[in-house]
Amino acid sequence: MGKYIFIRHGESNINVLGVLSGDSDVSGLTEKGMAQARRTAEQLSGIKIDGIISSPLKRAFETAKIIGEVLNIDVKTDERLIEVNLGRAKEKKINEFTNPLYPNSHITGSIRNLIGMEDWDDMISRVKSAMDSFNGKYIFVSHSDPIRAIASYYLGWTEDDSFGIDIKNASMTVIDSDKNKVLCLGAINLDPEIKKLFY
Ligand SMILES: O=C(O)[C@H](O)COP(=O)(O)O
Numbered sequence: 287m288g289k290y291i292f293i294r295h296g297e298s299n300i301n302v303l304g305v306l307s308g309d310s311d312v313s314g315l316t317e318k319g320m321a322q323a324r325r326t327a328e329q330l331s332g333i334k335i336d337g338i339i340s341s342p343l344k345r346a347f348e349t350a351k352i353i354g355e356v357l358n359i360d361v362k363t364d365e366r367l368i369e370v371n372l373g374r375a376k377e378k379k380i381n382e383f384t385n386p387l388y389p390n391s392h393i394t395g396s397i398r399n400l401i402g403m404e405d406w407d408d409m410i411s412r413v414k415s416a417m418d419s420f421n422g423k424y425i426f427v428s429h430s431d432p433i434r435a436i437a438s439y440y441l442g443w444t445e446d447d448s449f450g451i452d453i454k455n456a457s458m459t460v461i462d463s464d465k466n467k468v469l470c471l472g473a474i475n476l477d478p479e480i481k482k483l484f485y
Contacts, residue, residue: 287463288422289483291330292433293353296322297455298345304380304390307345307429308372314344322456323349327356329458329476333484335359336422341367341429349456350427361427366416369429370409373402392434395445406445409435417463423484433459440468 296319300307307313315323330353340350342363350361375383375393383401384391395406413436416426430453437459438448453459453472460469460480469480 287417288336288420288424290417290423290461290463291335291425291484292436292459292461293326293349293425293427294430294433294453294455294457294459295341295343295346295349295427296320296326296352300345300377301455306372306375306378306380306383306393307343307369308376309343309368309370310377311343312377315348319345319349319455320352323352324356326456326458326474327353329474330425330481330484331356333357333481334423335484336424337362337420338425338427339364339367339416339420340427341365341369343368343429346427346429350425353425353427359425364416364419366412367426367428367432370431371404373398373404375401375403392431392449394449406435410439414439436461437468437471440466 296315298313299316300313338350338354338359338361340346340361340363354361381389383393409432413432433453434448434451440461457472457474458476459471
């Protein structure tokens with residue numbers, strides 16, 4: 287356990303198509319996604335951490351490599367940080383599965399089982415397992431759903447409670463698991479008071 291800076295990868299080619307990625311690995315970063323990753327790396331310059339752990343998917347690993355180059359830290363990958371398994375929704379248009387009253391939103395729990403999507407609690411368990419394996423101060427580069435899920439867990443929220451959370455590309459969500467606290471959620475500018483915890 288310790289302090290974790292969860293970073294969603296930068297914008298990917300599939301993100302811009304309005305297509306659900308899931309654990310698909312067909313998509314790397316756009317030029318904008320690379321610029322987002324570089325901007326986030328600059329926010330983090332000067333921190334002292336124990337490592338960078340990344341989802342093995344190309345869009346996340348490319349983001350982690352950009353951050354690692356700026357911070358001069360090698361990147362390790364861990365499958366437990368991979369994006370949610372979307373079942374039959376993988377690589378399909380987002381709005382085929384979201385509530386038609388709320389286009390471009392999240393697939394909600396009731397549909398999860400119907401399409402064979404990974405269970406919300408299972409997703410939380412695997413991210414927590416990764417945190418248990420890396421004790422200290424880490425950057426975890428991951429994806430929209432796992433970050434929203436682990437933040438909701440530490441906020442004491444359900445999946446429905448978190449429906450309004452939109453984890454932006456290359457944004458930072460900082461969790462202090464020793465204190466069971468979410469210090470920031472989807473931030474693109476890191477609060478200096480939070481950054482001090484990583485010196
Ligand atoms: O498309 C998806 O699976 C999610 O909505 C976003 O996934 P990503 O964070 O890997 O882009």
